[in-house]
Amino acid sequence: MANETSGTALFDCTGKVALVTGGTRGLGRAMAHGLAQAGASVAVNGRKPEACEQAAQEIARETGAETMAAVGHMGDWEGLEPMLDRVLERFGRIDVLVNNAGINPTPMPVAEMTEAYFDKLWSVNVKGPLRLSGLAAPRMRETGGGSIIQVTTVGAYIGGAGMAAYTSGKAALRNLTKVMAQEWADWGVRVNAIAPGSFMTDMMRGTESIPGFLEGAASLSFQNRIAAPEEIIGTALYLASDASSFTTGTVIAVTGGVS
Numbered sequence: 001m002a003n004e005t006s007g008t009a010l011f012d013c014t015g016k017v018a019l020v021t022g023g024t025r026g027l028g029r030a031m032a033h034g035l036a037q038a039g040a041s042v043a044v045n046g047r048k049p050e051a052c053e054q055a056a057q058e059i060a061r062e063t064g065a066e067t068m069a070a071v072g073h074m075g076d077w078e079g080l081e082p083m084l085d086r087v088l089e090r091f092g093r094i095d096v097l098v099n100n101a102g103i104n105p106t107p108m109p110v111a112e113m114t115e116a117y118f119d120k121l122w123s124v125n126v127k128g129p130l131r132l133s134g135l136a137a138p139r140m141r142e143t144g145g146g147s148i149i150q151v152t153t154v155g156a157y158i159g160g161a162g163m164a165a166y167t168s169g170k171a172a173l174r175n176l177t178k179v180m181a182q183e184w185a186d187w188g189v190r191v192n193a194i195a196p197g198s199f200m201t202d203m204m205r206g207t208e209s210i211p212g213f214l215e216g217a218a219s220l221s222f223q224n225r226i227a228a229p230e231e232i233i234g235t236a237l238y239l240a241s242d243a244s245s246f247t248t249g250t251v252i253a254v255t256g257g258v259s
């Protein structure tokens with residue numbers, strides 16, 4: 001149970017170490033910043049060393065938190081262990097893993113699906129989070145537990161024409177959230193997911209060329225708008241902190257309504 005039950009103390013992450021995959025931009029950057037502001041030491045993952053270094057330094061400057069760059073490709077099964085080891089070497093523990101990195105390239109209808117496209121999306125969006133969670137959970141257990149947050153999508157519920165490889169992978173990640181929560185409850189490791197709706201990030205901007213896509217994305221929300229990346233932070237802090245001590249195996253939709 002949470003030691004503190006008062007206001008913002010519930011959401012305090014002081015002393016925790018968080019690894020945020022895809023933390024250089026978009027939702028991951030917002031969550032990395034939010035966690036750092038709440039007191040966590042933060043490892044910022046992404047594929048590009050300079051982008052990781054820059055994001056880590058900016059977050060440290062803006063929040064005063066300890067940060068580091070944790071370069072690694074989520075589709076590289078073998079490379080994830082050394083990446084996590086670097087975080088453990090620097091900070092000594094891991095308490096929070098946010099599996100946020102994800103890709104959603106140009107849509108591909110089922111009838112035109114290539115094996116390479118399908119495998120690429122599942123490798124980054126499903127196998128990577130599964131592998132990294134499987135590496136991190138035993139380390140969390142050694143220090144009394146932790147919190148793993150998977151980032152899925154509202155599309156995991158509602159699909160989306162042309163999005164088969166993306167939304168089916170995210171639906172798998174939703175199921176894996178439940179499985180992991182069941183397997184690791186006794187270890188004190190909670191596993192939950194955030195299912196974002198439409199947020200204005202580079203991923204969303206990448207759809208601007210598809211006629212009507214942004215309007216459709218906004219209309220998915222009861223509020224008829226696309227959210228700012230910072231609007232994900234509250235849910236991430238809830239799931240990362242002791243505020244959610246009795247919440248595991250669940251998915252929280254942050255969609256402005258639809259789920």
Ligand SMILES: NC(=O)c1ccc[n+]([C@@H]2O[C@H](COP(=O)([O-])OP(=O)(O)OC[C@H]3O[C@@H](n4cnc5c(N)ncnc54)[C@H](OP(=O)(O)O)[C@@H]3O)[C@@H](O)[C@H]2O)c1
Nearest residue numbers: 022024025026027046047074101102153198199201202203
């Ligand atoms: N934006 C939305 O409306 C929305 C809606 C639903 C769900 N989501 C989900 O939310 C998550 C974040 O989305 P976003 O919109 O913030 O995306 P984004 O703006 O495209 O940012 C993606 C981040 O992931 C990193 N990344 C990409 N491929 C990677 C890989 N193979 N290994 C490690 N890092 C990688 C990127 O950095 P590098 O390029 O430097 O590697 C970047 O930091 C994704 O899982 C996405 O599916 C987003």
